Amino acid sequence: MTDARTTILCPKCRQLIARDEVRCPHCGLRRPASGLQRLLQAGGGAASASSWMRAILFTNIGMFLISLLISPKGIRFSANPLYFLSPDNGSLFLLGASGAIPFYRYHRWWTLVAANYLHGGMLHIFFNMAAFWQLAPLILREFGPWRMFAIYTISGIVGFWVSCLAGVPLTIGASAAVCGLIGAAIYFGRARGGAYGRAVFRQLGGWAIGILLFGLLIPGINNWGHVAGFAAGVLLGYFLGYTERRAQTSLHKALGIFCALLTVLVLGADIVFALMYRMAG
Secondary structure (H helix, E strand, O other): OOOOOOOOEOOOOEEEEEEEOOOOOOOOOOOOOOOOHHHHOOOOOOHHHHHHHHHHHHHHHHHHHHHHOOOOOOOOOOOOEEEEEOOHHHHHHHHHOHHHHHHHHHOOOOOHHHHOOOOOOOOHHHHHHHHHHHHHHHHHHHHHHHHHHHHHHHHHHHHHHHHHOOOOOOOOHHHHHHHHHHHHHHHHHHHHHHHHHHHHHHHHHHHHHHHHHHHOOOOOOOOHHHHHHHHHHHHHHHHHHHOOOOOOOOOHHHHHHHHHHHHHHHHHHHHHHHHHHHHHH
């Protein structure tokens, strides 16, 4: 019988080792008992991957519900399906809507992160989350959870930053981040090759063309964000690599943790600020 007080499971290879091991004798991980290593090695496995998907999905849904609840004029039940169940611009601004006005006039740089989790109506969030839910399993499988979250976050930031440079006054939505995932998947398909890679490239290439055409035909779509997010996803796929070529490293995990902490801090602060502002008003 082993003593749980003196043994642990290595956070990387999951082998039973002594708690005071300086290096895991099975996989070579340094200081396996440290809290930092446990954090960096977290996020693997099918259950954890599915948790990442649910976390992003529920965060988007939660922010959408909060934006509806704090709308001072109440929820809009417009006959136009594009505006059905939509929050007002004031609530979206308080919660972190991005664009040239918040970014340049009010110096709200953090909106480049927050706007990825805000949506302007029921159809808006439905289509973005439906696309995300279909894409995420592929990205998680081929890049791993830490790289997936980094691609999602950074692509969204780049998409909104380019939108600000282009003068888009106010913009929200997860579509820039989703386009980043599409870009990473297209890079993967092209780089991997073979029957599987070509199938991924063709299918996701069709998605990219469809999104571009949709943005050109429908007014009010932020095409700058879509294109910039897509380009960021391709570049991140190239520089971060995918699992078959390069396993997730501590640097990838640190980047994913940084993106996760930044997102939590930004959204948490915006929620507190918005609630305090509404209660004071």
